[in-house]
Amino acid sequence: MxxxxxxxxxxxxxxxxxxxxxxxxxxxxxxxxxxxxxxxxxxxxxxxxxxxxxxxxxxxxxxxxxxxxxxxxxxxxxxxxxxxxxxxxxxxxxxxxxxxxxxxxxxxxxxxxxxxxxxxxxxxxxxxxxxxxxxxxxxxxxxxxxxxxxxxxxxxxxxxxxxxxxxxxxxxxxxxxxxxxxxxxxxxxxxxNPAYDVYHLPASKDEEIHVSTATGYTTYSRAFNSKEEILEDQVLLTLWCPVCKGRALKRKINWFNHSGKNYHAAGKCPEHGYVTGLMRIHPGELGGFYAEKITSLASEHDFLKLSEQAKKVPSRK
Ligand SMILES: [Zn+2]
Structure with missing residues (x-):
């Protein structure tokens, strides 16, 4: 035995x-x-x-x-x-x-x-x-x-x-x-607070990485052919409440490019309040582009600040 x-x-x-x-x-x-x-x-x-x-x-x-x-x-x-x-x-x-x-x-x-x-x-x-x-x-x-x-x-x-x-x-x-x-x-x-190495990007949507931490909810997307394709992907553009996770929020501030590779958006969860989204688009090491999207709970102050920034740039549809 x-x-x-x-x-x-x-x-x-x-x-x-x-x-x-x-x-x-x-x-x-x-x-x-x-x-x-x-x-x-x-x-x-x-x-x-x-x-x-x-x-x-x-x-x-x-x-x-x-x-x-x-x-x-x-x-x-x-x-x-x-x-x-x-x-x-x-x-x-x-x-x-x-x-x-x-x-x-x-x-x-x-x-x-x-x-x-x-x-x-x-x-x-x-x-x-x-x-x-x-x-x-x-x-x-x-x-x-x-x-x-x-x-x-x-x-x-x-x-x-x-x-x-x-x-x-x-x-x-x-x-x-x-x-x-x-x-x-x-x-x-x-x-x-796990970190992920994405030298090899997720091969498909199913393999995309989703990480939930105390500071927010991060997604590392699969490879796209261009930045434009990322900015047209409705699932990636969806803003989820980082606490409810499954709850898609209506965007009160639509995605806008404030500086460099950073895109911002914001919404409000009826239960958890303001939520901000930060999306960074990076070139993949082996070609293509991928998005790193972080959604976090935010204060009203953060929301208003973002709203001011959004007014200064032409908005995306
Ligand atoms: Zn929520």
Missing amino acids: GIYVIIFHMNYIVFDLEWNQPEGLDSKSRPLPFEIIEIGAVMLNDRFELVSKFNRVIKPQVYSRLNRHIVKMLSLKPGELENGDTFENAAGKFLEWCGDDYIFCTWGNQDLTELQRNMNHYTMAPLSEKPFRYIDVQRLYSIMINDMQQYALETAVDRMKIVKDVQFHRAYSDAYYTSKILKLIPSDIIEG
């Missing part, structure tokens, strides 16, 4: 990358916006205890000339990168080290994007074919201190009075400090 013991083995992989970019060439016209030159990570178990460390220096293959700011910031030793591993080897070893059951944790959302761009450049198998959940420690830190600015890692470390026993701005040390901050974030904040 067997006794079945179920052990929950999910590890937290807190990682950070260092990258190089050529000077004087804008990121859109480069074959690779940022070339990864170092991967550093710590693995924590489900009790947030340090289990293992990872660190690899990578020899640049795309941009051999190092940006002088990067050399200065990383305080690289002469020959350090030249003796590094190839990206394919380093990334392969990293993913092998991660194991099978883990969740990525990073400071901000850029490291996962750059990791996947570099893997794509070398035609490595993708991390995932669809969106996946990760932990954005930078965002959770802002939520914890109730201040939605984006803080630099070192600023957060100072404010949390974490002992600075390792030099900053190397991949391993930044992963180490990010893990120190992660450990201080209450689990309800971690659980209640």
